Structure formats: structure tokens, C-alpha cells
Amino acid sequence: LSYNPSEPPVVPYYVPFIGSMIEFGIHPIKFIRKYQKRYGNFFTFLMFGRRMTVCVDIDGNDFVFNVKHSSVTAEDAYNSLTKPVFGEGVVYDVPNSMLMEQKRMVKAGLSIENFRAYIPIFIKEVNQYVDKHWTDDEGTVDLLQSISEMIIMTASHTLLGPEIRSKLYEGVADLYHTLDSCFTPIHFLFEWLPLPSYYASEKAHAELDRIFASVIAERRKHIGEKHIDMLDALMASRYKNGEPLSDKHVGNMLIALLMAGQHTSAATTTWALLNLAENPDVVSETREEMETTMGCALVGKDIPEPSYETIKDLSSLDNIVRETLRIRSPLVQLMRKVIKPVAIPNTDYVIPAGNYIMASPIISATDEKYYKGAEDWIPSRWNNVEDEATADKATTDYGFGATTTSARSPTLPFGGGRHRCIGEQFAYVQIKTILYTLLSRFDFSLDPKRGMPERNYQSMVVLPEGPVLCRYKRRKD
Ligand code: HEM
Incomplete structure (x- = not known):
């Protein structure tokens, strides 16, 4: 070098x-x-x-997330990896200005009105899953596997719509899995290799295109019928020039959203439950807040449905998700490619064209300089957010097209700047609702032999090392 x-x-x-x-x-x-x-x-x-x-650190995060797009791009770093998974014409396969428009279109499917409709679906899907698979009064399960299935059911139902959700058992889940198998470091590092997974993913895409096309055509036949889901939002959306998203791009965008949220949210929910399993005091406090807010005991299956406002305001659950994301951010390498030499502000360094730059916000998020007991899971540290070093609050704006959204925070599990995650609020509502339902129905404890799993860095999204054995015990009225 x-x-x-x-x-x-x-x-x-x-x-x-x-x-x-x-x-x-x-x-x-x-x-x-x-x-x-x-x-x-x-x-x-x-x-x-x-x-x-x-x-790294605050200066590094800010540099990567807010560097000028004319010098450094995400699409040059990611497209070879994401195109076989998402398909053409969406996210990193289009010029950045078009991605910004596509993110605006997605926002329509993530409105408060939509979240209100999604919460009962999340609860129903989780109940259906545990009633089918966690049938004993107590037992040991592979928690990552169970949670991954709950995430795919809840996300498919609310984003792709009930028609495609109902086909999950007819092979659609296998098609996702085929696409997902292209999402590995090997595909990033050896983009030039003719790997068999590319051929398989092309076939899976063709099949998914066919399924999406038939569902979209059916919906178009019944124009007056409104569905509250991402599919309807994307079908109704338009670029600034008045052009709609083509049916194929609607389908590809839905696949991209599903994939972007799948392992990230599954890992986060699983780590949250594993940490709760180790911290019964936090569980008690959380249940107490849930019961006070709902005004009744929450035990068993027939618990009342929380409103969107309740889910949003349950601060113990919020702290749990926030703290889990701080120490177990599922994305630890966020990349860009330098296309024109770029100077790093306040240093003498210039990064040449052709280099990649990598942000890793988990480094500052677990730095003692910002958080006492930085590696420990302490949800209550978020009780008084103002006391914490500039919390993530500063960046809750989505950053659509913005080049200056603040990324000067030590904790940025959703990134920052123009590529900031669009799914943060969806993820919070989904994860909190899943935790609400599971904590009402079950107690959890770590498997005594397996204990707390290590992190597995072999996939693009960092997951708990499997098998993630965890014990559940049904709570009785
Ligand atoms: C981007 C994290 C859930 C959709 C990102 C980025 C991060 C992130 C760090 C920035 C990538 C970069 O700068 O290179 C997470 C975490 C999640 C989560 C931790 C769950 C806990 C979701 C969900 C969706 C989603 C549920 C969809 C509903 C996206 C999309 C982008 C993105 C489309 C690309 C944005 C762009 O490049 O402009 N996510 N995400 N994410 N996320 Fe998420």
C-alpha cells in the first residue's frame, strides 16, 4: 500500500x-x-x-455521515452488494437525488395513522406465533430464530400487505431467504466472482416480481378499497415529475425495506430479551410502568391493546431499546466510496479517490469517555436524556436530502445525514410492541449452559452467536 x-x-x-x-x-x-x-x-x-x-468518535461519525456527496458516495460502496438483493431501480441502484425522493415516498407508509393500524397486527402476529410454537408452560427455544420469524411476519403483514403475508407459508419466505443469502461479506469483497447465489437470486426475484405484480393488479381492480400499509403508500406515490413508481420498483422497494429491517430489528429484539432475562429488576419496573399506563394487570393472552400513544410513551421500553442499540448496534461498519480526494476537516489528512471510508458509531457509543460503565447494559441511564452526552434525540429528523443533519452524537445506531435510516420509528414501534406482548405473557431466563451469547461478526448484520438458547415460562393469571 x-x-x-x-x-x-x-x-x-x-x-x-x-x-x-x-x-x-x-x-x-x-x-x-x-x-x-x-x-x-x-x-x-x-x-x-x-x-x-x-x-471514528464524534468527529469521524460526523465526517462520514455529512461529507459532500460530490466526493463520497454510498451507492458506489453498496450497490454491488445490495442490487442482487433489492433488485434494480431502487435505493443504491439510482442516483442519490432519486433515493431521496424514494425515501419521501416511504415516509407516507410510516405515518402515525399507519402505526395505529400496525400495532394490533404486531400483537396478533406475535400471539399467533407463540400459540403455535411455544406451546408448553415452559421450555427452551432458539430465541433468535423465534424473534426472526416474528419480525418477518409482522413486517410482511404491515409493509407488504395481508395478501403477501398470507403467502409466506407458500414459499415466499424461502424466496426472501434466497435473496438474503447474497447479503454476506463474501459478496461485498468478491463482487466480481460469479457466485451461484447470484443466479438463484435472479430466479427468486423473477418469482417475487410475479407475485407482487398479481397482488398490485388485484388492488388496482378495487380502487376504492383502502389498505393501510406500505404497499398502498408506494402504489399511490409519485416522483416530483409526476411519474409513479413502476410496479416492479414498488416490489423492489418493499423487498429493500423488508431486508433492511429484518436482521437489524431481529438482533435488537433478541439482545433486548436476553438482557432482560439477566435483569429481573428491569423487567419488574417495566411491567409496573406498563400496568400503570394501561390501568390494569397485564398477564396472559387477553391483554388489552395499547394505543400508538401508549407504545410511544412507555419510557421503560424506550430505554431498553435505546440501551440495547447502544451496546449491540447491529450495523458496525457503514461504508462510503471516495470518488474525489477529500480533506478531513480540522486535520491535515486528505483521503484519495478509490479509498473506502468506514464509520463505526458503536465505538463512541461504548466509549467510557461518554458513558460510565460503557459496556454494561443499564437502560435507566436514559431516564434523564438531557444529562447524557448529546443523545440521539438531535437526529430524529429523517435527513431527507439534508446534508447537514447533525451527526455530532456518540450514539448513532441509525446513522446520520442523507443516508440516515428511514425505519427508526417503525423499528421502535415494532420492537416495543413485541416486547410488550412477550413480557405480558412470559418470564425469560438465560439457558444455564449457554449463558449470554457472544457476538457473531461473520454476517453483514452482527447477530448473537447461535444457537441463542433462552428459557421461557408462561405467566399465569
Ligand atoms: C439505513 C440501522 C431498521 C430501512 C440504515 C442505516 C443504519 C440503519 C445505521 C444507515 C446506513 C449507512 O449510513 O450506510 C437500522 C437499525 C434498525 C433498522 C439499527 C433496527 C433496529 C430499519 C427498518 C427499515 C429500515 C425497519 C424499513 C422499514 C432503511 C433504509 C436505509 C437504512 C431504506 C437506507 C437509507 C439510505 O441509504 O439513504 N439503517 N435500521 N431500517 N435503513 Fe435502517
């Missing part, structure tokens, strides 16, 4: 091409911390021929 003194320092390596890949791949967070200590918040390492410039 040739080195120019104006570039950030380079991590030494011994094997050309491969560079630091192995050390980084085994534990990216340890790797980044080690070299952050040595070189500061900006340094470069080699990974299979790619030059990755790591940018």
Missing part, C-alpha cells in the same frame, strides 16, 4: 492484498479500538486490495 504523508496513517500488514482482513474480520470492534489508540480517530487499513479509512 503506497503511502502519501497527507493520508491518514496506515496499519502495517505482512500479507499483500489480504492486508489486515483476518484481524479485522475476527473482531472488528477490537481491531478498531486497538488502532484508534495507536493512531487516533482516522487511519487506513488494507482489506483484500481495498483501502479502508476508518473514521
Whole structure:
């Protein structure tokens, strides 16, 4: 790796091409911390021929999320990975200005009116799942697997609509799985390899296109019938020039949303429950708040449905999700590609074109400098958000097209700037409603032999290392 003194320092390596890949791949967070200590918040390492410039702490987060789009883009970093999964014409397969319009279209399906309709569906899906699969009074389950299924059922029902949700058992879930298998580091690193998964994903896409096309055509036949879901919102949406999204792009956008939220929300809900299993005091406080707010005991299956406002205001559940995301952010490497040399503000460094830059907000989110007992799960630390170092609150604006949305926060599990996550509120409502339902019906404890799982860094989204065994016990009236 040739080195120019104006570039950030380079991590030494011994094997050309491969560079630091192995050390980084085994534990990216340890790797980044080690070299952050040595070189500061900006340094470069080699990974299979790619030059990755790591940018961490508040300055690094802000730089990656708010750098000028004319110099650094997400689409050049991600499209080879996401196109086989999402399909063409959406997200990173279009110019950035079009993605900003597509994000605006998605917002219509994430309105408060929609959330009101989604909550009873979330509860029904979770109840249906546990009634079918957690049939004993107590038992051990693979929690990640169970939660992943609850996430796919709840998200498919509310985003893709009841018609496609009802086809999940007719092979649609397998088609998603085929697409998902392209979403791995191998596909990112070896984009030029003719992997068989690409062929399989093309076939799965063709089949999904056919299913979406028939559902959309059916809905168009019954124009007066309103459905409150993302499919209806996208079918009704228009670009600024008045053009609608084509049916194919409606389908691809739905796949993209489903995939973006699947492992991220499943991992977060699973880690939240595992931590609750270890912290019965937090469970008691949370149940107490739930019962006071709802004005009745919440035990068993026939619990009353909370309104959108109740779910939104349940601050113990909010703290649980926020704290889980702080120490177990499922996305730990957010990337961009440099297309024109770019200077890092307030440093003498210039990053050359061709490099990738990588943000890893979990580094600041678990830094003692910002959080006492930084690696410990303490939801109550969010009780007085104002006392915490600039909390995530500053960035709840979606950042549509904005280039200056503040990213000067140590905790940014949803990113920042123009590419900030669009699904944050959906994820919070979905995860909180799932936790509300499960905590009313079950007590949880860690499997004594397995304990608290480690993190598995082998996938693009960091998951708890499986099997994620957890014990459940039905609560009785
Ligand atoms: C982008 C995290 C759930 C849709 C992002 C980004 C992060 C993130 C960090 C920024 C990526 C980057 O800057 O490179 C999460 C987490 C979630 C979650 C932690 C759950 C706990 C969802 C859900 C949806 C969604 C439920 C859809 C309903 C998207 C989309 C983008 C995105 C479309 C791309 C935005 C862009 O590039 O402009 N997410 N997400 N996410 N997320 Fe999420």
C-alpha cells in the first residue's frame, strides 16, 4: 500500500492484498479500538486490495455521515452488494437525488395513522406465533430464530400487505431467504466472482416480481378499497415529475425495506430479551410502568391493546431499546466510496479517490469517555436524556436530502445525514410492541449452559452467536 504523508496513517500488514482482513474480520470492534489508540480517530487499513479509512468518535461519525456527496458516495460502496438483493431501480441502484425522493415516498407508509393500524397486527402476529410454537408452560427455544420469524411476519403483514403475508407459508419466505443469502461479506469483497447465489437470486426475484405484480393488479381492480400499509403508500406515490413508481420498483422497494429491517430489528429484539432475562429488576419496573399506563394487570393472552400513544410513551421500553442499540448496534461498519480526494476537516489528512471510508458509531457509543460503565447494559441511564452526552434525540429528523443533519452524537445506531435510516420509528414501534406482548405473557431466563451469547461478526448484520438458547415460562393469571 503506497503511502502519501497527507493520508491518514496506515496499519502495517505482512500479507499483500489480504492486508489486515483476518484481524479485522475476527473482531472488528477490537481491531478498531486497538488502532484508534495507536493512531487516533482516522487511519487506513488494507482489506483484500481495498483501502479502508476508518473514521471514528464524534468527529469521524460526523465526517462520514455529512461529507459532500460530490466526493463520497454510498451507492458506489453498496450497490454491488445490495442490487442482487433489492433488485434494480431502487435505493443504491439510482442516483442519490432519486433515493431521496424514494425515501419521501416511504415516509407516507410510516405515518402515525399507519402505526395505529400496525400495532394490533404486531400483537396478533406475535400471539399467533407463540400459540403455535411455544406451546408448553415452559421450555427452551432458539430465541433468535423465534424473534426472526416474528419480525418477518409482522413486517410482511404491515409493509407488504395481508395478501403477501398470507403467502409466506407458500414459499415466499424461502424466496426472501434466497435473496438474503447474497447479503454476506463474501459478496461485498468478491463482487466480481460469479457466485451461484447470484443466479438463484435472479430466479427468486423473477418469482417475487410475479407475485407482487398479481397482488398490485388485484388492488388496482378495487380502487376504492383502502389498505393501510406500505404497499398502498408506494402504489399511490409519485416522483416530483409526476411519474409513479413502476410496479416492479414498488416490489423492489418493499423487498429493500423488508431486508433492511429484518436482521437489524431481529438482533435488537433478541439482545433486548436476553438482557432482560439477566435483569429481573428491569423487567419488574417495566411491567409496573406498563400496568400503570394501561390501568390494569397485564398477564396472559387477553391483554388489552395499547394505543400508538401508549407504545410511544412507555419510557421503560424506550430505554431498553435505546440501551440495547447502544451496546449491540447491529450495523458496525457503514461504508462510503471516495470518488474525489477529500480533506478531513480540522486535520491535515486528505483521503484519495478509490479509498473506502468506514464509520463505526458503536465505538463512541461504548466509549467510557461518554458513558460510565460503557459496556454494561443499564437502560435507566436514559431516564434523564438531557444529562447524557448529546443523545440521539438531535437526529430524529429523517435527513431527507439534508446534508447537514447533525451527526455530532456518540450514539448513532441509525446513522446520520442523507443516508440516515428511514425505519427508526417503525423499528421502535415494532420492537416495543413485541416486547410488550412477550413480557405480558412470559418470564425469560438465560439457558444455564449457554449463558449470554457472544457476538457473531461473520454476517453483514452482527447477530448473537447461535444457537441463542433462552428459557421461557408462561405467566399465569
Ligand atoms: C439505513 C440501522 C431498521 C430501512 C440504515 C442505516 C443504519 C440503519 C445505521 C444507515 C446506513 C449507512 O449510513 O450506510 C437500522 C437499525 C434498525 C433498522 C439499527 C433496527 C433496529 C430499519 C427498518 C427499515 C429500515 C425497519 C424499513 C422499514 C432503511 C433504509 C436505509 C437504512 C431504506 C437506507 C437509507 C439510505 O441509504 O439513504 N439503517 N435500521 N431500517 N435503513 Fe435502517
